[in-house]
Every structure is written in C-alpha cells, then in structure tokens.
Amino acid sequence: MPDTQTRTATVRIPTPLRSYTDGQATVEATGTTVSDVLSDLVQQYSDLQSNLYTEDGTLRQFVNIYVNDDDIRYLDGPDTAVEDGDEVSIVPSIAGG
Amino acid sequence: MASHSSSDGAATAAPPRAPDLSTDELQRYSRHLTLPEFGREGQEKLKAASVLLVGAGGLGSPAATYLAAAGVGKIGLVDFDRVEASNLQRQILYGTSDVGRPKLEAARERLTDLNPHVEVETHDVRLTSDNALEIIDQYDIVADGTDNFPTRYLVNDACVMTGTPNVYASIFRFEGQVSVFATDDGPCYRCLYEEPPPPGLVPSCAEGGVLGILPGFIGTLQATEVIKLITGIGTPLIGRLLMVDALDMNFRTLKVQKNDDCPVCSDNPTQTELIDYEAFCGIPSSDSSQNGTDDVSQIPEISVQDLKQRRDNGDAPFLLDVRKPHEADIANIGADQLIPLDELEDRLDEMDAEPGSEVVVHCRSGGRSAKATELLRKKGFDAKNLAGGTLAWSDEVDDSVAKY
Numbered sequence: 001m002p003d004t005q006t007r008t009a010t011v012r013i014p015t016p017l018r019s020y021t022d023g024q025a026t027v028e029a030t031g032t033t034v035s036d037v038l039s040d041l042v043q044q045y046s047d048l049q050s051n052l053y054t055e056d057g058t059l060r061q062f063v064n065i066y067v068n069d070d071d072i073r074y075l076d077g078p079d080t081a082v083e084d085g086d087e088v089s090i091v092p093s094i095a096g097g
Numbered sequence: 098m099a100s101h102s103s104s105d106g107a108a109t110a111a112p113p114r115a116p117d118l119s120t121d122e123l124q125r126y127s128r129h130l131t132l133p134e135f136g137r138e139g140q141e142k143l144k145a146a147s148v149l150l151v152g153a154g155g156l157g158s159p160a161a162t163y164l165a166a167a168g169v170g171k172i173g174l175v176d177f178d179r180v181e182a183s184n185l186q187r188q189i190l191y192g193t194s195d196v197g198r199p200k201l202e203a204a205r206e207r208l209t210d211l212n213p214h215v216e217v218e219t220h221d222v223r224l225t226s227d228n229a230l231e232i233i234d235q236y237d238i239v240a241d242g243t244d245n246f247p248t249r250y251l252v253n254d255a256c257v258m259t260g261t262p263n264v265y266a267s268i269f270r271f272e273g274q275v276s277v278f279a280t281d282d283g284p285c286y287r288c289l290y291e292e293p294p295p296p297g298l299v300p301s302c303a304e305g306g307v308l309g310i311l312p313g314f315i316g317t318l319q320a321t322e323v324i325k326l327i328t329g330i331g332t333p334l335i336g337r338l339l340m341v342d343a344l345d346m347n348f349r350t351l352k353v354q355k356n357d358d359c360p361v362c363s364d365n366p367t368q369t370e371l372i373d374y375e376a377f378c379g380i381p382s383s384d385s386s387q388n389g390t391d392d393v394s395q396i397p398e399i400s401v402q403d404l405k406q407r408r409d410n411g412d413a414p415f416l417l418d419v420r421k422p423h424e425a426d427i428a429n430i431g432a433d434q435l436i437p438l439d440e441l442e443d444r445l446d447e448m449d450a451e452p453g454s455e456v457v458v459h460c461r462s463g464g465r466s467a468k469a470t471e472l473l474r475k476k477g478f479d480a481k482n483l484a485g486g487t488l489a490w491s492d493e494v495d496d497s498v499a500k501y
Contacts (some may be wrong), residue, residue, distance in 0.1 A: 004375040015272040015342070016305070021437065025345060047439070062294040066351050074354045091340065091351065094269035096307055097156045097244040 006030045009037050009082045012089040020047040029088075034065055035078035037088055054091070064091040111420050116170070122214055126168055139328040140168060144214075146327040147171035149226060151252050153200045154178070155312030156266050158190040160320040164240075165208040165215045167324060172208065172234055173218040176200045183501050187309035224248055226371035229255040229265075240264045240323055242316065246293040247374035253286035254277060254371055257362045261324055266319035271308050273315035273341040276353060277322055279362065283335035288356040292380045311343050315454035326374045332365050343413035355418030380464075396470050398484040399457055405494045414457045415450040419469040424461065428487045428499045438465045445476060459483035459490075461501070 011027045021027055027044060031037035038059075043048050055059055065072045066089040072080045082088065118140060123130065126140050148169050150157045152175040164172055168313055180188075180195040180203060195203040201219035220232055224243075233255045241252045241263055249267070256263040256279040263278040265286060278285045309365050318339065325331045337350040349374055360367045399414075417427055418432035425435055436444050438460070450456050456478045460466040463486045473480035483489075491498040 005140050015270045056367075059132070059290040060294070062273065062290050064289065069350070069352050071352060074352075086311060088450070089340075089351070093246070093294060094274060095244065095246045095249050096268040096305075096311070097152045097154050097242040097266075 005032070007032060007082055007084040007086070009086045009088045010029060010082075011037065011041050012087060014090055014092055014094075016092055016094065017048060017051055019092050020051065021045045031082060033078065034067060034080045034082055034088060035079050038078075039078070058062070062093045066091055114227055116141055118144065119214075119406040122168070125212070125214070129167070133238070134330050135328065135466045137286075139330065142328050143168045143324065144170045147173065147236045148323055148327075149173040149175065149233060149239045151175045151241050151248065151501070152246060153188075153190065153204050153240060153357045154184065155307065155309075156186045156240065156316040156319060157240075158188045159207055159313050159316035160240055160242060160323070161190060161204060161208060161264075162211065163277055163317055163320045164323060165217075166322075168212065168214060169323075169327070171216040171218060171236075173220060173232070174201055174204055175220040175222065175224050175232065176204075177221055177223050181500065187312050188308065189313065197412065201317040224251060226251060226374065229371060230259055233261050233352050236260045236261065237449045238262050238264060238323055240266070242266055242312075242319065247378045247380065249286065250293060250377060251371065251374045254361050254368070257287075258369070258371070264319050264322045264326065266315050268312050268315050270305055271311060271343040273311060273339075273343070275315060275318050275322065275341070276337060280333075280335050282355070284353045284355040285359060285362040287361045288354050288359045291356070291360070296378065296380050296467060308343060314343075315341060335366065338409060353400065396467050396474075397481045398463075400484050401489045401493050404457060404483060414455045414481075417448070417450070417456055417458045417469070417473075419458055419465050420460050423473065424501070427501045428461075428491070429491045430459065430487055430498055432459065438469050441469055448478075450478065453479065455481070457481050457483050460486045462486045462488050 008028055008030050011029050013021050013025055013027060018020055028039055029037045029040040031040050038052065038073065042052065052060060052063055059078065067075065067082060068087055109359065129135050129140050130137055146169055149163050149165055153161065153174045161172060161174060178200050180191045180198050180200055184191060185193065188417065190204050190207050202364050205217045205219055208215060222228060226425065229251055239252060239256050239261050243249060243252065253263060262280045264274065265267040265278050266275045277283065284358060286400050322333055325333050336353050338353050339353060340349045357363055416432045418435040419438040419441060421437050422435060434449050436447065457471055458466040458469045458480055463484055465484060466486060467482045470482040487498055488500055491500045
C-alpha cells in the first residue's frame, strides 16, 4: 500500500470539547498523519480550532494527543503516522476535585 | 538527584517500625488480614503510613473515608473551605447539619468516628508556595484531589522536591483521570502537562458541572493506588494515566513518559524552587504581583460593590453574562444580555452594545468573563471584568443570589 493513501482514524473527543462536536464522543477523520487527521477533524467541526491550536497554528501544550496508547510527543509529534483503524485521542488537562 | 533521596517512606520500603495491632484492630481489619496478598504485614504497613489528602471535597471525601476505614495510621487533610449546600451532592464526608461548618472540623469528627485508631491531622490553610514543602514533607504519600490548576502544579512540584509520591486524580463532568506521579523513576504531572490551559478555556466543575457519583468512584480508585503504594502489592499507575468515561463506562490507560527535559523532575531541572502558581496559570490575583507574565493579568476589572454603586446612582454600565443559559436560571444578577463565552466571537453582531461603549462582563467566578473581556477589548469594546462574578455578588451585595 503506498504510504500516501488516506486512512480513517477514530478520534476520541473528551467531555470538555464535546460541545464543539455536537456532543459526539468519537469522530471519524481521515489522513496519513496525526496532523492531517486533526485538520480533517477541525474541518468538520471548526469550533475546535481555537481549542486545539494556538493562534500561530501549533497544538496547545495542555492538550495531549495520543495515537492508541502513545503520546505523539514521544513518537513523531504531529507527523506521527496514522494507520487505518487507529484511535487518536485528545487528552486535555482537567483539574476538578 | 537530591530531591529524590528522601523518598524512602513510600512504595515498597519497609515501615520504619512494626506497629502492634491491638485485639480491637485485629477484629476490625480481619478481612484484610485474611487476604493472602495483604495479611498482617500489609495492615501493619498501613498503620505505619501517613497520607496527606490535598482537598477534602469530591475526591477527598471517598478517599479519606476509605483510607480511614482501611486503617492508614495518619491521615492529613488540607482544606480551608466551609461546607456548602451544593457540596452535599457528592462530598459524602458531610451531612446537611454540617452546612456552614469548616470542612475539616466535620471531616475530623466523621473520620474519627469511623475509625478511632486513625490519627487525623487537619491543615486548615490554603496550600501555598510558602507552606507546601513543610506540610507535604511530613507525609509518606500525597493524594491530590484539589479543584484548580495552580494547586495541581504546586502539589506536583512540592512532591517532586520532597520526594513524595503523588497519587493524582481529577474529574470533569463525566470524566476522570488517575495516575501516580513523582515516584523515584516515574514521570511527574509536568511531564504529562508541561503548562496549564489559559484561564477560562477549561471550565471548573462549578461552571461545567460534575456528576456527583463520579468523584465517588474516582476518589476510591485514587485511594486504591495509595493503599497499593503503601503495601507494595499490585502494579501502581506509575507511567500510566487511567482515563475514565462514566457515560460510556470506558476505562483506558495511556502511557505517560518521563520527560527528559522536564523543568522540575528531570536530572537537570530548570526550576528547583516553588514559584507563583497563580501567575504561572495566568490567573489575575489581587495578592500576586502584576508582573505582566501574561496579558490576562492586565484585564481591567470592576468590583461588585462598584457595580452596585453605579446601578444605585443610575449610571449602570451594560452588563453581559457569558455563562450558559442554565446557569442564569440558577443565579441571576440582572444582566442586560447573555451570550455564552464559547459563542461570543461568532455572535458579536448580536451584542446590544456598540463597539467603543462600556461593557461589564460577568460569569460565576470571574474566569470565563476575563477571557470574554479580553476578546471584547480586542474587538474595540471598553470591556471590564466583574471580579468574582455571581459568587462575589452573592457574598457582598445580595445573598438571595444562589451560590452554585
């Protein structure tokens, strides 16, 4: 399979961000890298943009992105490859007690 | 490194003394003593251990209750709140007759009644950079169940600096997180989240709501990890973040790596002392110096008394409520218009005030409205943040406004 073929990942949306995805807990999004998948997600739900990215377009530091069980900061960051059926999780910090 | 050298009181270390268990205690703990993995040795380790619970609220209530019942020798509690009616939906340490009492007074009574063999130490203070190291250093393990980002970072950093394992739990709406930070070789909270979110972007439980039963089981998961660390049984959540979604009833663990460049827990930390955590989290604070670390601290404010005075003088500014509509159903201070913060940017053309005009913005406690004030000022409004929100209004102007 050529490496550029588009894959579909399941993006897990955490509770604090579900108000921007019409309440959806998971959203299907396509792309070959995490960056592509999140771009597709933000295309579908544009209100997520400012919650995931800073104004200069980098991912916000208090939002961690995981591919399956792994933090992309310890893989290839936004360029981390996504395989068909992978689970991409948005894991924001929460502080309630 | 030096900051890790004093962590001999936790995890798998032998208890410093082997406390005798009385006949009373042997009967009380018999279901532990007959557990093969636990036995008398595990029970004695519990009795020799001390645990500090930071926050005696939603998480601290079940955690303290079960740790006391289990027979942890010394339980410390840090909290400075009084019991409010809105706590009772989830904070099961307290009853209706406790409303208005200091939480720690009520907690001590309840825990001592539950298990008189437990020493309950109360710290009726706000944990700050001035007292955190001294308080935390008195305990083997910390269980962080606070409700705000500045204290989360403070507790983490103080645990790293004193070599005290930090059993972390936090909740929001229907979701919880649990992990174990600041052990000898494991990651810390800063490895997971190096920086806090800007104020207002992540609502607090008070603003966002929380399912009352959620801290009930997240707090008991937290207490479970505490007991595992003390007794050395099982595999603690070191290097793993447990994510719980109560709606789907989905439990997952994600890997948490130790960050080799962590500013606090790496081999070459760039921060070796506690800092001003309110400023770190960008929260405007009357007692933190306005040193301009974040432009959020520069947002103009108006006090509730000043707003009241201006209304009484017939000079009321336009008041915008940026909470959700259901919050206005609970507590209303007579705003001219309501547009929720997350819709504000898209609905600016609906504002009943013109750009250039004075607008006072309020929410529940002042966090979201600070964000909205910043936005409106960028869009040309002469916006001011109502300091303290409806909570301050209820405290200082009109106590018939419900606090939630």
